[in-house]
Amino acid sequence: MLELWIDRGRIESVAVHDARILDVGEVPARLVDALQGRRVQRVERRGKWLRVALDDGAFFSHLGMTGKWAEASPKDEPLRFERVRLDVVVGRAKRSVRYLDSRLFGRFAAPAEDLPIWRALGPDPLVDGIDVGALHAKLQRRKLAIKPVLLDQKVLAGIGNIYATEGLFTARIDPRRAASSLTRLETGAVARGLRKALLKSLARSTEDSITYVQEPGADNPFLIYGNEGMPCPRCKRPLGKMVLGGRGTVFCSRCQR
DNA sequence: AACGGAACCTGAAAGC
């Protein structure tokens, strides 16, 4: 959506309302300077990062877990949880886009060079696809449990706790299994499970809004995430939950081996 | 290098 709102536009003004979404040591004034007057050339996504290429440089936006871009009118007052505001002229239209983030886990940056973290991202399952052989080789080198390895953005970009949980359930793999113990066949199943979970979520997202599971009124659209204690959709036994790599992990002890 | 655990932050939900 952000792409639709600002592509080919010229950034008229920038306001950073809360500097906590910037990198440590970064100051709003420098960022404003880097963006003002620049033209947006394209918007790309890899994993949880957006990279907005400008005629000179680029800016990066990570949505954390509660971040979203929203379109507003330039006349509108700051929206609830607004942290950054960009006013853009696209053709004859004046648009104002706002970065909203209640929990401030997101990030906003306009570095001179591409962020190292962006360059280090693994392949994005939807943008780049998953090369099962390459993934299998990568997993072979990791002794850690498969679930925390999937959360490593250098392995695959964009896999968070929800998709790792869902993908492993679909692949019928126990999240505690050592990553190195997965066969190539099982790695293929995980790759398909992850893609399926991501695509399902993408299909669910409406034209112009993101609804997070945590938001009131949103019902749980996931197979097992958030459903601990409820019947497994496959075998009907109650789903278990444990902490793995510091994150809650729902699983079925019968279906996932 | 690889790993575990705590910290960051705040709204919602659960507990009292």
Place this chain on the structure above:
DNA sequence: TGCTTTCAGGTTCCGT
């Protein structure tokens, strides 16, 4: 009812 505590998530940092 209203206050307090706990929990969730993605990432970074610190110690081992």
